[in-house]
Amino acid sequence: MAETAIAPVPEPRQRTSRKPLLSVDGLVKSYPLNRRGLFRQKVTGEIRAVNDISFSLDEGETLSIVGESGCGKTTAARSILHLVPPSSGTIRLGDTDVCATFSRDRRPEVLALRRQMQYVFQDPYLSLNPRWSVRQILSEPLRVHGLVPPAQWDGAVEALLERVGLPAEHADRYPHEFSGGQRQRIGIARALAVEPRLLICDEPVSSLDVSVRAQILNLLAELQEELKLSYLYISHDLSSVRFLSNRIAVMYLGNLVEIGEVDEIFARPGHHYTAALISAIPVPDPARQKPRDAISGEIPSVVKRPSGCVFHTRCPAALPICSRQVPPLAAPDGAHAFACHNPR
Template identity: 55%
Template sequence: MTALLEVEGLVKHFVAERSIFGRPTAHVKAVDGVSFTVEAGKTLALVGESGCGKSTVSRLVLRLIEPDAGTVRFEGRDLGALNAEQLRAFRRDAQLIFQDPYASLNPRMTVAQILAEPLALHALVPSARRRERVEELLRLVGLEPRFARRYPHEFSGGQRQRIAIARALAVEPKLIICDEPVSALDVSIRSQILNLLRDLQDRLKLAYIFVSHDLAVVKHIADRVAVMNLGTIVETADVQTLFATPRHPYSRALLSAIPVPKPRAKRSRIVLEGELPSALNPPQGCRFHTRCPYVIARCRTEVPQLLADSAGHSTACHRTAELPPPESIVPSDGALSPVLEKLVAAFGVTAEGTGRAGVGQVETMPRA
């Protein structure tokens, strides 16, 4: 399948300190040589600890901030070479859903005004039909058309995120970047938003870049996963392969931290020790070596390359072939994947839980 988005060698360093003459003296290396592809209709998840560069990558892809190096190609076009008019046209094809549904909506605008704004900016719908289109968007995300006259403060967090999704869908994009869209929501609401995103993807053939630190959520929604550490990608694989056979020590530590709703289940939790490096001064060699339990001398001096096998499973580790099998690191009862499925079910995915509010299911709201 042809890649919709191709990112190669993306670099972004932010100036942290300047001399009295204004010259940069220290940089935060937020993104340092990131490469990946996203296929049409598929979901790539970017996972990692807070501060690893996930959100910065998403903004670089949309050219909300300019990269220092690297290329981003969308449908074969180099986004760095687009002029202002071409970049505005690109905004129709790629949209962003923010993490905070409270801060991402203008409190002085009604829902109808919020959803009609992108329609007017891109001249997609005549003014006479905008009200009809707004009602269609609300139904698409499971809200009643009568909500169009209300303001954001009159909605719950889950309903606000549905409005944010509707705003992203208004311009009929091909790619949506979801920057932790469920982390600010209650657990019972997360499953509804995740199911809505999946239903919309199946119906509209959307591609997602899903930024998250919640691996249980990633297991439910992603097709491929890219694990980031200190501005670099250390492992990429399809979601089933990564969860079943993680290769990088950092990926294994993240997976071992997933909560398991079985108090007596036997686990081999990996507790990372050592110094947590700073993006201001990342260590030489492998950036994970200060916390890696398998570190050798080579790790401290030589940067590992992200190498792929025949199945497309890429790992940036000098000792990939020498590490113990992942079965000894994930829960010993072999219940990692089923446990994650039960976690998702506990969030309300199944009919026995809080219900699945997907496309076509209207979410009601009590009257004030």
């Protein structure tokens, strides 16, 4: 993969510290596969949406999870937030055991945890209650967490709006009166209302016009700088990933297949799937067209996962061992880790 073949991007962002904020270990989310009999359901198998993934995220860092639709990146993100309870694995946020806290279900503990991590949704049209004004949307988290006395809600709402670049006078408008980019700003403001440390952004720009994407990405970068936020950024758009992240985690069919520093991965992808993803990034210059490492075939069904390496059915460099043995996630040169028997 030639470096010159990729659109120019800004200098890589420096990580501010090395203290892990979020650590995920062996996260699994599976759904039972039922066959309905005449009188009762029979569990005939399971769908592993997320299959044993582990990673950590440092304070002030951005880790991106990339992969095709259906690879489990959104499910992984929602499991971390317990919007869908994970099937197994441990998640730690700072010193808190996330799963244990949610299963104990003690209100102050849950609230304290919810306060630290917030979610930015993919579709700003669906994630804002259409019957609430922006003021109501932004003051609800303030009310729930009791961070600000009610008399100061209006001031807090206006400050939040200004922080995300919206005029404070728009507080009494309804979501349908805003454009897509503006709505996403409201979604970000809602997440910021409780002053979180970690923001999980689930494809926050993929439903927006290309012209608006850069604005939202810049806003996210500014906010990270100002508020010392950590981002778990989920996307299938590798150009935005490269702009925003320090590290990348690549997922395929629920598995984590490669993880490492962003420049390292773009320069020397270890896994053939990562290489194919990178080569599929469009180049905005027709004179510099590049050959694509196209991968053939369709994504296998999650119901019938391939044996061995999940990618072997589509891999251009598959060996006989690939269909028999699961390759471990390892870092041969210490720089970044990938799971492949026959690396590039």
